[in-house]
Amino acid sequence: MGHLRGEQSFPDAARGALADSQLRRNLGHATTTIRGKRAAVVAECDDWEELRLAGEALKSSTMARLDQHLVELEERVTARGGVVHWARDAHEANAIVTRLVRETGETEVVKVKSMATQEIGLNDALAEAGITAQETDLAELIVQLGGDLGSHILVPAIHRNRAEIREIFLREMPGVDPELTAEPRRLAEAARLYLRERFLRAKVAISGANFGVAESGTLLVVESEGNGRMCLTLPETLITVMGIEKVVPTWQDLEVFLQLLPRSSTGERMNPYTSAWTGVTPGDGPQAFHLVLLDNGRTATLADEVGRAALHCIKCSACLNVCPVYERAGGHAYGSVYPGPIGAVLSPQLTGVEDNASLPYASSLCGACFDACPVRIDIPSLLVRLRAQHVDANRGGVPSPEAAAMAAASWVMADHRRFAAAETASRLGRLLGRSTGRIGSLPPPLDAWTGSRDLPRPPAESFRQWWARERGQGRARERGQS
Amino acid sequence: MSARDEVLGRIRAANSAAGHPLARPVPREYARTGTHAPGSAAVLELLRDRLVDYRATVVDAAGDVPAAIAVALAGVDGPALVPAGLPDGWVPGGVADTGFSPAELDGFAAVVTGAAAACAVTGTIALDAGPDQGRRALTLVPDVHVCVVRADQVVETVPELLARLDPVRPTTFVSGPSATSDIELHRVEGVHGPRTLIVVLDAP
Ligand code: SF4
Numbered sequence: 001m002g003h004l005r006g007e008q009s010f011p012d013a014a015r016g017a018l019a020d021s022q023l024r025r026n027l028g029h030a031t032t033t034i035r036g037k038r039a040a041v042v043a044e045c046d047d048w049e050e051l052r053l054a055g056e057a058l059k060s061s062t063m064a065r066l067d068q069h070l071v072e073l074e075e076r077v078t079a080r081g082g083v084v085h086w087a088r089d090a091h092e093a094n095a096i097v098t099r100l101v102r103e104t105g106e107t108e109v110v111k112v113k114s115m116a117t118q119e120i121g122l123n124d125a126l127a128e129a130g131i132t133a134q135e136t137d138l139a140e141l142i143v144q145l146g147g148d149l150g151s152h153i154l155v156p157a158i159h160r161n162r163a164e165i166r167e168i169f170l171r172e173m174p175g176v177d178p179e180l181t182a183e184p185r186r187l188a189e190a191a192r193l194y195l196r197e198r199f200l201r202a203k204v205a206i207s208g209a210n211f212g213v214a215e216s217g218t219l220l221v222v223e224s225e226g227n228g229r230m231c232l233t234l235p236e237t238l239i240t241v242m243g244i245e246k247v248v249p250t251w252q253d254l255e256v257f258l259q260l261l262p263r264s265s266t267g268e269r270m271n272p273y274t275s276a277w278t279g280v281t282p283g284d285g286p287q288a289f290h291l292v293l294l295d296n297g298r299t300a301t302l303a304d305e306v307g308r309a310a311l312h313c314i315k316c317s318a319c320l321n322v323c324p325v326y327e328r329a330g331g332h333a334y335g336s337v338y339p340g341p342i343g344a345v346l347s348p349q350l351t352g353v354e355d356n357a358s359l360p361y362a363s364s365l366c367g368a369c370f371d372a373c374p375v376r377i378d379i380p381s382l383l384v385r386l387r388a389q390h391v392d393a394n395r396g397g398v399p400s401p402e403a404a405a406m407a408a409a410s411w412v413m414a415d416h417r418r419f420a421a422a423e424t425a426s427r428l429g430r431l432l433g434r435s436t437g438r439i440g441s442l443p444p445p446l447d448a449w450t451g452s453r454d455l456p457r458p459p460a461e462s463f464r465q466w467w468a469r470e471r472g473q474g475r476a477r478e479r480g481q482s
Numbered sequence: 483m484s485a486r487d488e489v490l491g492r493i494r495a496a497n498s499a500a501g502h503p504l505a506r507p508v509p510r511e512y513a514r515t516g517t518h519a520p521g522s523a524a525v526l527e528l529l530r531d532r533l534v535d536y537r538a539t540v541v542d543a544a545g546d547v548p549a550a551i552a553v554a555l556a557g558v559d560g561p562a563l564v565p566a567g568l569p570d571g572w573v574p575g576g577v578a579d580t581g582f583s584p585a586e587l588d589g590f591a592a593v594v595t596g597a598a599a600a601c602a603v604t605g606t607i608a609l610d611a612g613p614d615q616g617r618r619a620l621t622l623v624p625d626v627h628v629c630v631v632r633a634d635q636v637v638e639t640v641p642e643l644l645a646r647l648d649p650v651r652p653t654t655f656v657s658g659p660s661a662t663s664d665i666e667l668h669r670v671e672g673v674h675g676p677r678t679l680i681v682v683l684d685a686p
Contacts, residue, residue, distance in 0.1 A: 026666070029666065029667075030666065030667050033666075033667045034667055046513070047511070047512040047513045050509070050511040050512040050513075051512045053509050053511070054508055054509055054510055054511075054512055057506055057507070057508040057509055058508050060503065060506065061505040061506055061508060062505075063497075063503065064497065064502075064503045064504055064505040064506075065505050066493050066497070067490050067493045067494055067497075070489075070490070070493075071490070080650065085485075086484070086485040086486040086488075086489050087485060087489075088485050088488055088489060092485060136674075137664070138662045138664040138665070138673060139664035142664070155663070155664055155667065157664060157665075158667075161666055162665055162666055162668075165665060184665040184666065184668045184670050185670050187665055188662055188665070188670045188672070188673050191673065192672075192673055192674060195674065196588075196674070199584070199674065200584040200585050200588055200623075201584075201585075213649060215649075216649035216650055217650075218649040218650065224660070224661050224662055224663070224673075225660055225661070225662045225673035225674050225675065226622065226660040226673060226674035226675025226676075227673065227674045229618065229622050229654065229674070229675060230622065230674050230675075232618075233617075233618045233619050233622055234584045234619060234622075234623075244489065244493070251644060251647075251649040252641075252644065252645070253508075254644055255514070255640050255641035255644045255645075256512070258640055258644070258655075259512075259640050262604075266663060268657070269532065269603065269604040269605065269657070270601075270604035270605065270606045270640075270655070270657040271657065272536075272656065272657050272658050272659070272660055272661050272675070273654065273655065273656060273657075273660070273675060274654070274655040275618070275652075275653075275654055275655075276649065276652070276653040276654075276655075277652045277653075278649060278650040278651075278652070281611070281651075281652045283581070283617060284611055284617035284618055284619075284652050285617070285618055285619075285652055293489070295489045295492065299489065299492035299493055299495075299496045300492075300496070302493065302496035302497065302500065303495070303496035303499040303500055304499075304500065305499075305500035305501055305503070308496075308500060
């Protein structure tokens with residue numbers, strides 16, 4: 001299924017990330033900066049809430065007729081000289097792209113940053129076929145040269161500071177100026193020099209798409225650096241991999257998304273460059289164009305009447321930047337190319353919840369992500385729903401630790417007697433936690449809970465015990481505690 | 483079954499499993515038109531402001547476009563590249579595009595073009611490969627892009643901008659020069675696209 005799940009569960013991976021103070025500093029600085037910029041440009045729009053409502057309605061309406069819109073998109077792209085391919089899953093998409101590159105006879109391709117191609121693990125698949133895929137977005141380049149994984153949807157190298165980037169460039173960039181300083185301007189210049197000749201000689205490019213317009217067959221890529229324009233314009237062949245949920249019905253609908261996306265993602269009124277192309281234009285840009293429409297779990301997500309809202313995501317990353325859990329744990333802890341709050345919802349849905357069981361728990365449910373989301377995806381509600389599905393799925397079988405913990409918690413909380421008994425038991429916890437004021441771990445199955453967070457030592461007396469003592473003699477007697 | 487039929491079938495099954503959700507009317511209560519007329523002084527002022535905010539340079543033509551272009555090109559070494567359909571006399575000594583290869587384009591320090599439309603609120607210029615703009619590669623490879631925008635091409639809002647464009651033309655939306663914020667979210671102008679954007683405003 002590609003890069004949608006990690007080797008470790010979220011709690012295990014997060015523990016490592018939390019211990020890395022450099023990572024937390026880099027992340028804290030970056031998310032604070034971008035939150036400020038976003039708030040300022042959103043405040044400039046008097047009609048921001050109206051735009052969000054339009055965005056939400058556009059997305060849900062599009063999903064309701066997704067089949068028709070995709071067929072229309074296919075028709076229009078084909079009519080303009082493009083070739084449309086359909087891929088059921090990551091494996092099929094990778095096989096299509098690999099075959100298309102092979103048919104050009106090339107062994108090197110340039111790539112525009114794209115979540116879909118990362119999701120399917122395209123670079124690895126191409127490498128197996130002897131094809132080198134050069135990432136050209138600066139952050140992706142940093143990640144690629146560093147032999148690393150991206151940790152943010154928009155700024156994949158957000159976990160790296162300038163000194164680390166300088167070291168990576170000095171180590172991995174052939175022909176780099178050994179006097180290179182860590183000044184961002186110099187680092188960007190080094191990347192420019194390194195990539196320029198690759199752009200100028202590239203014959204094949206691979207991109208994702210931010211939007212595909214059904215009525216006209218137009219595809220759009222939104223970017224900043226011009227690396228996207230280089231890839232989309234200079235090579236002879238262009239292969240675009242697009243998730244089926246990226247279609248919008250009309251050109252006019254872009255007026256909503258092209259306002260919501262840049263302000264939400266980079267905190268700009270508009271990103272520096274957006275490219276729009278329709279099939280093939282004689283004399284301008286690639287003369288061979290292939291569009292690969294990717295399912296890879298999206299239709300399964302669509303089948304859930306509530307969870308399908310996760311497909312509305314326009315990958316702006318605003319929810320990551322406001323999430324207290326993401327800010328501390330970082331993107332790698334999520335183990336998927338989709339980190340943060342939306343990743344916690346999207347990854348388990350794309351893979352099936354049992355394959356990413358700890359992710360729906362990777363949230364404090366504070367609601368900041370919903371407020372930030374330009375298309376009003378109610379992420380907290382979706383997380384709660386996924387947790388419930390996960391617990392249900394484990395009923396009867398051998399439960400996973402999270403399911404057992406949640407099941408135990410809900411069984412306890414569902415009945416006041418059991419709850420009271422658990423409170424009595426928690427006094428045991430108080431004894432355990434006496435020296436540190438924290439309980440390090442509880443016995444199974446509750447250790448799944450304490451394994452990922454410190455449980456504050458319970459107060460000497462619970463609220464219910466205090467209430468019974470002060471106000472409720474009858475209830476206390478009933479419980480045999482008078 | 484072909485992948486196409488299978489994916490389309492899965493979509494239909496998924497929508498039916500989800501209870502056939504209805505396509506609902508989209509509320510479009512957001513601002514579709516601005517409060518200022520296209521080309522009005524207020525719209526031009528806003529555009530100027532936004533462009534400068536993006537670190538683009540604005541030169542007012544004051545009725546003489548060739549002179550303003552000459553000012554914009556003052557620091558450029560060598561001849562400027564121009565699309566074949568640029569008005570005669572705008573760039574004396576300009577070299578018209580005859581289908582140069584990417585490497586050949588890289589030999590030009592500057593390019594001079596017209597524009598298709600511009601949006602003031604976001605400081606965005608749209609290029610749609612019209613005769614005075616040329617193919618997309620022209621405005622990408624040279625390091626300086628001088629772009630002439632006529633007052634009547636400037637609208638206030640994004641919806642007005644899109645309404646002026648034909649989706650099937652290859653279109654590039656440019657908002658300031660190339661920039662990256664990938665290093666500690668510190669904005670650096672100029673990565674792969676033109677590092678200098680000079681807008682010549684042709685207002686009556
Ligand atoms: S869920 Fe919403 S806020 Fe988060 S990345 Fe997607 S669109 Fe942006």
